[in-house]
Every structure is written in C-alpha cells, then in structure tokens.
Amino acid sequence: MFGKAARMVRHLEATGVGLPSDHAVVVDAPDARAAEAVAGARRGAYESARALLAATREKADWTLRHESVRALAEVAVDDAAWLNAWRAESPDDPDALVVEAFRRISEAGRVRTAAYAKDVTQDQFRAFFALLDDALPVVEAAVAANPGDPVPWSPVLSHCLGVQAPRDVFDDCLLRALACGPHHLPTHLQAVQYLSAKWYGSHEEMLDHAARAAADAPQESPVRALEVVALTEVGVEEDGRGRRTGRKGGQASPGADRIDGIIATAQAYSAARPPEDRGARLIRNHLVWALNRQERWAESLDVYRSIGRHATEYPWGYAGDPLQAFLHFRDHARSRLAASVPRNGTVPAPVVPLPESALPRAAREIAYVPTSPQRASQELLLCGATVRLAPAGRWTLMEAAPSQETPGKRGRRATLLRLDGLAKVAETAFDAARLTVLVAHCEGDDSRALIAVGKGSTTARHRWAGPGATPSQEVAQQHAELFVAAAGSGDAREVARLLRDPGEPSELLIRTLAALGLPPLPVGFGERPEVLDGVRGATVHRARSLWQGMKDFMSDDTDPNPPLQLDGR
Numbered sequence: 037m038f039g040k041a042a043r044m045v046r047h048l049e050a051t052g053v054g055l056p057s058d059h060a061v062v063v064d065a066p067d068a069r070a071a072e073a074v075a076g077a078r079r080g081a082y083e084s085a086r087a088l089l090a091a092t093r094e095k096a097d098w099t100l101r102h103e104s105v106r107a108l109a110e111v112a113v114d115d116a117a118w119l120n121a122w123r124a125e126s127p128d129d130p131d132a133l134v135v136e137a138f139r140r141i142s143e144a145g146r147v148r149t150a151a152y153a154k155d156v157t158q159d160q161f162r163a164f165f166a167l168l169d170d171a172l173p174v175v176e177a178a179v180a181a182n183p184g185d186p187v188p189w190s191p192v193l194s195h196c197l198g199v200q201a202p203r204d205v206f207d208d209c210l211l212r213a214l215a216c217g218p219h220h221l222p223t224h225l226q227a228v229q230y231l232s233a234k235w236y237g238s239h240e241e242m243l244d245h246a247a248r249a250a251a252d253a254p255q256e257s258p259v260r261a262l263e264v265v266a267l268t269e270v271g272v273e274e275d276g277r278g279r280r281t282g283r284k285g286g287q288a289s290p291g292a293d294r295i296d297g298i299i300a301t302a303q304a305y306s307a308a309r310p311p312e313d314r315g316a317r318l319i320r321n322h323l324v325w326a327l328n329r330q331e332r333w334a335e336s337l338d339v340y341r342s343i344g345r346h347a348t349e350y351p352w353g354y355a356g357d358p359l360q361a362f363l364h365f366r367d368h369a370r371s372r373l374a375a376s377v378p379r380n381g382t383v384p385a386p387v388v389p390l391p392e393s394a395l396p397r398a399a400r401e402i403a404y405v406p407t408s409p410q411r412a413s414q415e416l417l418l419c420g421a422t423v424r425l426a427p428a429g430r431w432t433l434m435e436a437a438p439s440q441e442t443p444g445k446r447g448r449r450a451t452l453l454r455l456d457g458l459a460k461v462a463e464t465a466f467d468a469a470r471l472t473v474l475v476a477h478c479e480g481d482d483s484r485a486l487i488a489v490g491k492g493s494t495t496a497r498h499r500w501a502g503p504g505a506t507p508s509q510e511v512a513q514q515h516a517e518l519f520v521a522a523a524g525s526g527d528a529r530e531v532a533r534l535l536r537d538p539g540e541p542s543e544l545l546i547r548t549l550a551a552l553g554l555p556p557l558p559v560g561f562g563e564r565p566e567v568l569d570g571v572r573g574a575t576v577h578r579a580r581s582l583w584q585g586m587k588d589f590m591s592d593d594t595d596p597n598p599p600l601q602l603d604g605r
Contacts, residue, residue, distance in 0.1 A: 065345070130185070333369045
C-alpha cells in the first residue's frame, strides 16, 4: 500500500504538465466584444449593447449574438433600468426585444431554481408559471421582429420546456428554429434538454436527434460532436435516478461501443481545433466529463490541457459550483492517473498542443499573513512548502521560493498537498492558527486577482480582467465584506466599488490593497519572480520532511530558520 502511495506522489507533479493553475481558470469567459457591452449595461448604459447586437444581426453572427444576448439578459435580471430605457426609446428594436425575451425567461428560471420538481414549492411553481405566461407575448414579438434570426427561438424553446408544451408544439417550434439556423448549437442544446429522459423524451430519442444533427453539420461546427453533450445527460439522469430511488434502472443506457464512438468523434473534433478555441469550449468540457466517467484518465487530462483556462457552467453546474467542480474533477483525474502508473513506469506525455495559458511561467503572487515572520514560519513547518518571508509592519509578506534540495520542483509532499500556489499553501499551513490570509495574484499582463483564505479554504476570490469580469453588485459586496474582515480595516462599500470597476487590473489591485490598509506590493510585482529577494529582513523558510517538521514544530526554538537564511542586508 505504501509503495503505491509513494508512486502516486512521485508521479503526481508530472500529471500537471500543461495545466493552468487553479486560480487562472474562469467559467464562461465572455468574448471581449460582449464583455464591453456587458460592462456598459452594468453602468446603466445601453449604447454599446445596441451597437454590438445590431452588428451581429447585420453580419448574421448568430454565435456571438446568442452569447451577448444571454449575458446582457443576466445583467438585466439584476437591474433592467438600462434595458427599459432602450425599449422606451426604440420599442420595436429587434435587439432590445430579444434581450427582453431572454430576461423574462431567465427571471422565471431563477424563481423556480434548478432543483428537482419535488424540491420546488407550490408558491415557486405558481410564480414560475405566471412569469412564463407574462413572457409569451414578448418572446413572440422578438421572433416576429427578426424572422431569419435563430437566437429568439432559444427563449421560445425554453418556454416550451417550462410550460410542459405538448410534443407537437415543441416539434413545430424546433423545426422553425432550425429553418433559421440548422447548425446553431444553442437550438440543438435546447432539443437535447427537451428530448432527455429527465424531461419529456428518452435516451434513445435524445441520442438519435444528436446523431442526426451531427451527421448534417459541417466539420468545423461544434454540432459535429453534439452526441457527447447528450451523453452527459444520460449520465446525469442515471445518477439522479440512483439518488432518488437507490437504483439506476429505468432507461436503457447506450452500449459500450456507442459510447466509445461518441467519445472518439468528440476527440477528433477537439483535436482538429486549436487550444482554448472558443467554439470548442463546450464540447471539450463535456468530453472531459465523459472521459472521467469512463476512467480514461490520461485522455481526460489531454482534454483538460486543450480546455486550458476555460471551464463552462454546463456541465459542471450539475456537480455544484461550476468552478470548484471543474477543479475537483481535474485534481481527481490527476490523482487517479498518478496512482495507475506501474512500478518503474512514467506518466504519459501530453499528446495535444498546450494552450498559451499553460506554458510554464514564473508564479507572481504575494501573500499577506497577519502575524510575524517567526510565527508564520512556525505554522509552515508541517506544510512542505519552501517560501520567502519578509516583515511589513503587522503583516508578513510571503512568496514562493525555489527548493534548495530540488531546484525548480516543489517536492513530493508539496505535490501531494497540491501546493501549486500561495492560496493552497495558506489553506494548508494557517488553518490551525485561524489566520486569514490575503493573496495578491498576477495572472498575466492583463489580469490580477485578490484571494482571501481562512479556515482551511478560499473564502473569496475576485479577478480583475477588464470589462467582462465585472461582478454583480451583490457578489462584489459579499467579497468586499470578506476582504475587509480579512484585512481588519477598510470600507466595504469603497472596496466593492473597486471590485466592480472595469478599469486597468494592476491599478485596481494596488488601489484595493491601499483601501484595505495593506502594505504596498513589492517593487517588481507582476514583472519578475522572487520580488522579496533582497528585501531587508527577508528569510527563506525551507521545506522539511514530515518527521523533521514535527520535531521543529514541537521544539522550544521560536525561530525555526537559522540566521544563515537571511536574504536581506
């Protein structure tokens, strides 16, 4: 048993080659053009949205149009003042109408929630159906305003699903939607939902629809791999039935040969697309879901590499918080692959081109630990990480440092504990001491993040990445309050305003740290690693073996690092 565990630890780091760090992963990152329009809507202005949607309609760019309309509608559910002003000025504008149609359906969905019917109250159902009734005239008006547009048909099909429309009504709406855009992926995703066994169809009907759509689609279309999305629904329905009844009987599952064929088709589509390709994102996320279910770990990790930073809410939302689910299953695939490597074997090398976000680069992050360097070093003894510590008033600044024993590597225990970033180090090292740590993180030239870690987990994470990363007011306020509590000072309202500012990320991080009363970032942050090297009073805390760490932890010596480790002057 111990030999197998040792092999897993030895191979675990190799399984992470080509995978971006946890904190670099984002869910449903919008197109830059859509992000600008969304940022304007959050500020209460509709001009950017109007210009963008008019351009997508004129160019028949239905993919960007659908993505933009959906994102704008979500903003309008929280605050529709900008959309109401747009509609008041141009009541027959097909672009304003389609956003309003999406908004109405989304609003109804929020009332019902995504819970199973047995968990939805009668009051929720009554409000849900009332909102759907009110939405119908708007949805019909959006379709009529731009007859050749497939995008307004998405809320039509969602309406059919919600009101439990008869099959002939749904089939007619689906045919009319496909007449506008036969290879429009969102239309086929709606069909997969309606025809799934959990709603009004069966595994066979759903898979047959996906197979027919895929056969007719161009090679470059994601619809070419639609069956892998249907395969997700098969698994979700079977797992849900198992939880509800204690058994997985019922619908006949597709055979192993059909599953293998569906996966092979999706793999071929993924391999033909470049890393982090926007059009392939959804298919790749469903493909990795399918490979995980089949326990094909090496192939799964190759797809994770092609996904890069870009997780999607569908399917990961089925497993809880989409981001956390994506990272959890990625970690699980790494562990299972590492454990499966035979004695004297090696982890398979990646067989796909690596995305730019996964190429090796120096970690650029600084942690703010609310204690002295001596106490911080004491708490780090059992952690297995090598870090540099520097005093900064009541705070200790912490950065990653190379290991003296294994330069360029973290070591086996750090690998096992997933210490691939300072937030992970803080989760492991400072839980027992009840220290809440803040981590400033640089994710490239155009992105910055601030992370709060307390009680052994990440409690808040905000990412500045330009207009498209602007959170809702509610989320910004929640994160601001957690950051203020972690820092012990600051005005949560001012911090929330900075979190929602779509301006330059590096400047906003600096201003937020100042608003929280934190020491300024060291010179060179975001430009080079080891910015604490040479800072007065800086010391290197060296990773210990578990046994040595326990001995040092129980020692009476209050300074576990000898003076020889001083970096400063």
